[in-house]
Every structure is written in structure tokens, then in C-alpha cells.
Amino acid sequence: xxxxxxxxxxxxxxxxxxxxxxxxxxxxxxxxxxxxxxxxxxxxxxxxxxxxxxxxxxxxxxxxxxxxxxxxxxxxxxxxxxxxxxxxxxxxxxxxxxxxxxxxxxxxxxxxxxxxxxxxxxxxxxxxxxxxxxxxxxxxxxxxxxxxxxxxxxxxxxxxxxxxxxxxxxxxxxxxxxxxxxxxxxxxxxxxxxxxxxxxxxxxxxxxxxxxxxxxxxxxxxxxxxxxxxxxxxxxxxxxxxxxxxxxxxxxxxxxxxxxxxxxxxxxxxxxxxxxxxxxxxxxxxxxxxxxxxxxxxxxxxxxxxxxxxxxxxxxxxxxxxxxxxxxxxxxxxxxxxxxxxxxxxxxxxxxxxxxxxxxxxxxxxxxxxxxxxxxxxxxxxxxxxxxxxxxxxxxxxxxxxxxxxxxxxxxxxxxxxxxxxxxxxxxxxxxxxxxxxxxxxxxxxxxxxxxxxxxxxxxxxxxxxxxxxxxxxxxxxxxxxxxxxxxxxxxxxxxxxxxxxxxxxxxxxxxxxxxxxxxxxxxxxxxxxxxxxxxxxxxxxxxxxxxxxxxxxxxxxxxxxxxxxxxxxxxxxxxxxxxxxxxxxxxxxxxxxxxxxxxxxxxxxxxxxxxxxxxxxxxxxxxxxxxxxxxxxxxxxxxxxxxxxxxxxxxxxxxxxxxxxxxxxxxxxxxxxxxxxxxxxxxxxxxxxxxxxxxxxxxxxxxxxxxxxxxxxxxxxxxxxxxxxxxxxxxxxxxxxxxxxxxxxxxxxxxxxxxxxxxxxxxxxxxxxxxxxxxxxxxxxxxxxxxxxxxxxxxxxxxxxxxxxxxxxxxxxxxxxxxxxxxxxxxxxxxxxxxxxxxxxxxxxxxxxxxxxxxxxxxxxxxx
Numbered sequence: 001x002x003x004x005x006x007x008x009x010x011x012x013x014x015x016x017x018x019x020x021x022x023x024x025x026x027x028x029x030x031x032x033x034x035x036x037x038x039x040x041x042x043x044x045x046x047x048x049x050x051x052x053x054x055x056x057x058x059x060x061x062x063x064x065x066x067x068x069x070x071x072x073x074x075x076x077x078x079x080x081x082x083x084x085x086x087x088x089x090x091x092x093x094x095x096x097x098x099x100x101x102x103x104x105x106x107x108x109x110x111x112x113x114x115x116x117x118x119x120x121x122x123x124x125x126x127x128x129x130x131x132x133x134x135x136x137x138x139x140x141x142x143x144x145x146x147x148x149x150x151x152x153x154x155x156x157x158x159x160x161x162x163x164x165x166x167x168x169x170x171x172x173x174x175x176x177x178x179x180x181x182x183x184x185x186x187x188x189x190x191x192x193x194x195x196x197x198x199x200x201x202x203x204x205x206x207x208x209x210x211x212x213x214x215x216x217x218x219x220x221x222x223x224x225x226x227x228x229x230x231x232x233x234x235x236x237x238x239x240x241x242x243x244x245x246x247x248x249x250x251x252x253x254x255x256x257x258x259x260x261x262x263x264x265x266x267x268x269x270x271x272x273x274x275x276x277x278x279x280x281x282x283x284x285x286x287x288x289x290x291x292x293x294x295x296x297x298x299x300x301x302x303x304x305x306x307x308x309x310x311x312x313x314x315x316x317x318x319x320x321x322x323x324x325x326x327x328x329x330x331x332x333x334x335x336x337x338x339x340x341x342x343x344x345x346x347x348x349x350x351x352x353x354x355x356x357x358x359x360x361x362x363x364x365x366x367x368x369x370x371x372x373x374x375x376x377x378x379x380x381x382x383x384x385x386x387x388x389x390x391x392x393x394x395x396x397x398x399x400x401x402x403x404x405x406x407x408x409x410x411x412x413x414x415x416x417x418x419x420x421x422x423x424x425x426x427x428x429x430x431x432x433x434x435x436x437x438x439x440x441x442x443x444x445x446x447x448x449x450x451x452x453x454x455x456x457x458x459x460x461x462x463x464x465x466x467x468x469x470x471x472x473x474x475x476x477x478x479x480x481x482x483x484x485x486x487x488x489x490x491x492x493x494x495x496x497x498x499x500x501x502x503x504x505x506x507x508x509x510x511x512x513x514x515x516x517x518x519x520x521x522x523x524x525x526x527x528x529x530x531x532x533x534x535x536x537x538x539x540x541x542x543x544x545x546x547x548x549x550x551x552x553x554x555x556x557x558x559x560x561x562x563x564x565x566x567x568x569x570x571x572x573x574x575x576x577x578x579x580x581x582x583x584x585x586x587x588x589x590x591x592x593x594x595x596x597x598x599x600x601x602x603x604x605x606x607x608x609x610x611x612x613x614x615x616x617x618x619x620x621x622x623x624x625x626x627x628x629x630x631x632x633x634x635x636x637x638x639x640x641x642x643x644x645x646x647x648x649x650x651x652x653x654x655x656x657x658x659x660x661x662x663x664x665x666x667x668x669x670x671x672x673x674x675x676x677x678x679x680x681x682x683x684x685x686x687x688x689x690x691x692x693x694x695x696x697x698x699x700x701x702x703x704x705x706x707x708x709x710x711x712x713x714x715x716x717x718x719x720x721x722x723x724x725x726x727x728x729x730x731x732x733x734x735x736x737x738x739x740x741x742x743x744x745x746x747x748x749x750x751x752x753x754x755x756x757x758x759x760x761x762x763x764x765x766x767x768x769x770x771x772x773x774x775x776x777x778x779x780x781x782x783x784x785x786x787x788x789x790x791x792x793x794x795x796x797x798x799x800x801x802x803x804x805x806x807x808x809x810x811x812x813x814x815x816x817x818x819x820x821x822x823x824x825x826x827x828x829x830x831x832x833x834x835x836x837x838x839x840x841x842x843x844x845x846x847x848x849x850x851x852x853x854x855x856x857x858x859x860x861x862x863x864x865x
Contacts (some may be wrong), residue, residue: 006048007020009183021043021120022120023311027183027309027310029289038306039186041182043119052088066084071168088155101182115139115140115184116149116153117181117183120157121178137255154178186306190211190213192298193295195295196284196294196313197293197746202316206230209229212227215250226242236277241267244266275300283296286310290310293316314735316746317362320742322360328743329370331398339586343586345726347585347586351586364729375409377410389820393751393838397749397750399751401743435662438480438484438663442475449677461682462706462713465678465706468674476667476671484663488660492509495653499633502640507770513826517658520669521823522665524576527576529808533615535569544563554567554596570596585672587675587679592802597784598783601785608789610808614808625832665823683701685713703726703727750840755859761862766859768818768819768856772856773793775792775851777793777851783802792809797815798816799827801823807827812833813834814835814854815836815837815842828856835856845863846861851864
């Protein structure tokens, strides 16, 4: 037991996290790399920690209490964690363990100074760094002091911040153990941090060095702004020398102290350029050893570097696999689809089977490789125009890359490699019967699929779905369907351009598209107002809905006065729209039919904020406003030179927009409807596999790709370890923010709006629905938590069609992601809501409850005093 309690650093490597914690394992790995110097030391292993924990049974009860606390209950967490720390620090270290630690010290030099550092089993991992969660003690001298600080390190597993961090990530406190690293102190001239990938841009080819005088703690704790160097291809490409007024140095009495730096030295660089390049080379060696970009703490001692820590950088967005060493440029699919959350493997697989464009994958998100299209003169302008019009930030980022020398090698002009978004549609007559026919054909096809799938199971089910997806694609990419909504979009762009040129009016088409026929998404929001009308007269039902906690509430409704009518109305609405949900392009996400409680807060808001008949009134009001706008525009055009021709052309375009733009929402509705048919059948199959003891739980199928699921249905065998790894990966992906544009170097290229027509301090975005509105900002990230009052302005990350039921209650919209023709923009215009999308960090920069002014015509948001 004792021999396992203390291990020299040279005895451990990065595979032994369970024994020596993340920090200890990485230091052991570092000490084995040729040419990397690590201060000598040893680890007190997790076995020792478990022995100490066993000495105090009272800790068990407190851990039970902790696990039941809400992560936001700071007071209770503070009290309980303090009690656990005190108990741990008071436990005497058993004699045999103390002797083992003292023996290890004697071999290194008992009276030398040491750093005593916490090393938890859940830190410095590829998916969670836990940086700064546990404690480090510097310049500790003498065996008695070292033993005392080992106890303090054990206790630091239960600091308030470490406990809260684990609670928020759903990590069981009992599964995390603490080792302690004891290392000889080094007293450096300079110290700091080296990132082997640029922490700002994520570019893997750029190393970033931060340096200050004395110990690195001054930099890590933010006491000083150090020097910052960027190194690329063996040379310093950027350098900022900070004014370093303080250094932290070892105190003669033990511990550390702050020391003022002589004024004439404060602006001196802490490292020479040659030293920075040498340090970056050491970083590349360490990165190669661990197989991923590293965040490294270093010390400069007598012109040699010593490495005191290395951990993975967990915030970098992964790079899609390309299979070659060429430069690539990737554009996010999620930003086009209004779904920037990660997707589970089955969801990714279905989307890739549905879409014609090949898609790369990274961080649980999909990307389109646009390198060839940018390289070819024949397709470059079209891609920049299409993406730039849809999302100016993406367009500008691509332009930035094109302006760099040599990143994209121009191709000879051999014609484009095929359209990115489908080619320009052939002309089409403005005939409402075309829309009716397309919708009818799609509905009939979905009904046939639903009928035929019922008899299928096992391998036959997977074969059926694979075949049926071809039918889904035929309908989804029907050239006539494409003609309808593209001609409507082009007519809207024509109206905006021409009416601005002829009448000086911006975004006139926005009002003209209010309350159009056949918009299945906007009809969904209005239909939920009708459901509220059924419930509103029944106070018992309204009171019951305020306390809904699970998904069985629809069955319970029948026992209340008016409950049957309420249940029937909700179920009828779900029959038509229940296949939708937030993030609906991912087949694995829970649908409203599966989780109807999601809608309760929206229904209650409709009951509170509206009078009976609001749905029909709202639609009619929009129709009247659009009609009045049409008359006004045509009259003003007729008064211009050549006015009859201009008026006639505009009338043709208005008719086209109003006839066809509503259909813009239908193809996705048809696709999601079909996905739900597949999902219900697959979950039934998963139930069979659970009963046959092939799967542990039904939802495990979501972590398999479609071909893998096909194999499971065929063989009745599944790789449990693969599913476990995929679940861990998915959890880590949720913490990542996907970029709009990413290069094969891992660089996140952010675009800018490059506008000078915006007031100082305003938040810039893309204008997608005209008008100006003031009101209270409601920052809502989860639709199920929506608590809106009449007149509120919705501020959120993105809005796919599932957010539409909230649109009836708001007066304006601000989102972080979006484009001119994405769903939120289309519905905002349909409902006449001023809207600005693509406002970077809107949910962070606009406080909930803040009064704001949304300029939907000019594309910016003002935060009001």
C-alpha cells in the first residue's frame, strides 16, 4: 500500500491519471520527452487520498447533501464545502504515509524549497481543463510544512469554485480523487505561458507566448500584463511588450511575495526573440508527444527552460478531417440552418444522407468545404455574393481569406464545380395552384411512408428508411419547388433594390410579405393562439398548467372542468405541428409530441397576453397592412416618370412574392415531418434491441451513425465502449462555440460588417425586417423558460421554426445568428416585427430586462439608458 502512495515523476506517465491526477500524469509524461526539462519531484497518489477520506465517515453524509444541491445555491455549497475542507485538514496523516513522503523528500533534499500542487483525477483532461479549480502552494520548506500543505491540497478538491464547477458539469464528487505533486522549486528570471495554438484565433500554426519577470503566478493570476509574442514557422511575427510593474518571487520565510520592478526595467522584454523561438520549438515537441495543442507553463532558469505544467487547450474548435495536407476553408452549416448546437451522430448521419452537398464534420457540427469554389474564378463571385447576402459576417470572413497571399491557390478557370445552393431557377408563372400541388404531393408521400413503415422492423426497417430517403430528397430538391421559393426571394430582392432606387425607401418588401398564404410556420404560431382561446375560459385548467412537471399532464387534464376540450385542442395542434422542436434538423432532438411540456410556458403567455380571436385578427391586420402598403407603393410609382411601367413591374413582383414566399417554409416542414416518421419507427426498433439486451437504453441509437445502426439491427451486437466515448465527446462539444468560417489551420476567421452608418455604441447586425421598436429585452436561451409580456423584444442565439410560437407575443427580434432568408427573418417579416439578426454576442451584451431600440430597417440595436 505504502509503495503505491508515493511515486517519483519518472515512474508515471499520462496514462496514469487515476493514480496521480491530471497534472501529475502530464508532468510524468513531460519528464519522459527528450530535451524537455521538468523540476524533480514525486506524486502522493490517489490511494493516499482515499485512505484519508475513509478516516472521516461524516464526509459521506455531506457529499450526499452536496449532490442534492442546486449549483446556484451558493450559500449552502459554501457552508458544506468549508465543513468538508476543515474535516480533511484536521485528519492526521497516518505514520506510514508520512514516512513515505519524508523518505521521498530526503532523496531530493529535505531543506530545499518545494512547490506542493493539487492534481485531481478530473483535471487537465482533453475535454475539461478544470484550470484553477484546485490549489498550488509555492516555496514550501521542511517536511512538517510539506505534510501540512499536502493536507491542504487534498482539502482543495472541495473549494466552493471546484464543487460548483463539478455540479454544473454533472460530475459526481465521489468519482474525483486528489493526488498531490511535490516538486523542487525553481527561481526563474522570467516565467509565463505558452499556447501551441493561438488562443485568440485558434490557428494551430501560430504559437503564443506570454512572459513576465519572476514566477509565472503574476501572469496566471492577472496581476500584470506580460509581454505577448506570436511565433509562426520559426519566427516571431508579432510582439507586444507590456509594462511589468510587479513580479512574484519566493519569500525567504517561505511562500511568495510581490516585488516592485525597477522603473527602468518595467518596459524591457522578459525574453529575447531567440529565446521565444526556442520556447515555441519546445512547445511543438510537447504538443507532438501529447497529440494535441497544449497550454504550457514554463520558467527561464539560467538561459534554460524548465516546464512546470502542460495541459490540453480545451476551448479550441476541432478541425474537420480533410485527408490531405492542402489548405481548406470551411463554412458552418449550422449558421445557415439556425442550429449551432452540436448534433448527435445519428442526427449528423441523417442530415448528411439528406443533403446533396458533401459535408465535413467537426465538434458535432457540419461544414461545407468551399475551397474549390473560392479558387475557381467562375464560381468565386457567386459564392461570395450568395453567402454575403445571406450572412455578411461569413461573406467578409471569406473575403479576408481571399485577400491573403497564397492561402488559396487559384484554379484555372474550368467552370464551377457545381452550385453550392442549387443553380439559378428557370422562370415560373405566378400561379397559386403550383404551391397547392407541391404541398399536396408532399403530404401524400409522407402519408404513404407512414403507412408502409409500420410493418417494418430489424434490418428491413433500416433498408426501408434508406430507400425512402431517396423519395424525401426527390421532393426536397424538386426543381419546381426550388423555382417557387427562389423566384419569391428574387422578387423580394428586386422590390427592395428597385423601390429604394425609385422611391428612396429601404426594405419595402418586408411589409409586403406580411400574412401571406401557405406559410406553415407562421400559421403554427397563430394556431397556438387559437389553442389558448380554448383553454382561457377554464380557470382550473389554467391553474393546473402553472404546475406541470412531467409529460403525463395531457392525460391528467381530462379530470378537470374544461380539461377534455383543452386536451383535444392541444393534441390536435400537436398532430399538425408536434414533429417540430428546437434544433429540429437533428432527428435525435425531443419533438414537441414527445415533450409537450415545452409548450406550456408559451401557452400560458398566450392566455395572459391576448384576447380571444387574436390569431385571426393578427393575420387579417397583417394582410391589411400589406395591402395598404401595396396601394401606397403603386400610387407613388405611377406619379414618377415612366410610372405606369414601373408600377406594372412592381405589381407583378408583389404578386409573385405574396403567392410564393409562404412556401419558403414548407420544404423543411415536409422534411421534419418525414424525419419524425423515421424516428418513431427507430425508437420502436431500439425498444426491441433493449429487450433483447443488445442496447442498454433506447437513446443509445442516437450515438450511432446510420450504417452502424444498420449493422446493429443485422447482427444484434453493439460496441458499448464506442457509445460511451461518443456520449463523452458530445458532452464536450456542447461547451464549444462553432465558428462561421474555419480554415484547415484551425483558424477561426471572424468577419466584420464594415459599416460607418451606425451610432457609436450600437450593436451592429443584418437588417431583415423593417421598422423601429423600443421595448424591454427578454434574453431567452430555452424556449421552455419563456416568460414574455406584451411588448417584449426577444433576444436569443438563433431561431429555427420552433421559436415561432413566441413571435406572436413579441414586438421585435434580435438574434446572434441569422440571414435574410433564414426562418426567423421570414417569420419576423410575416408578422411585421422589426428584426436584426447576426448581432455577435447579443445574448451576452444585452442584459435581460434592459430597454433597447431595434432598428430593423438599418440593422442595429441601441441599448437605452
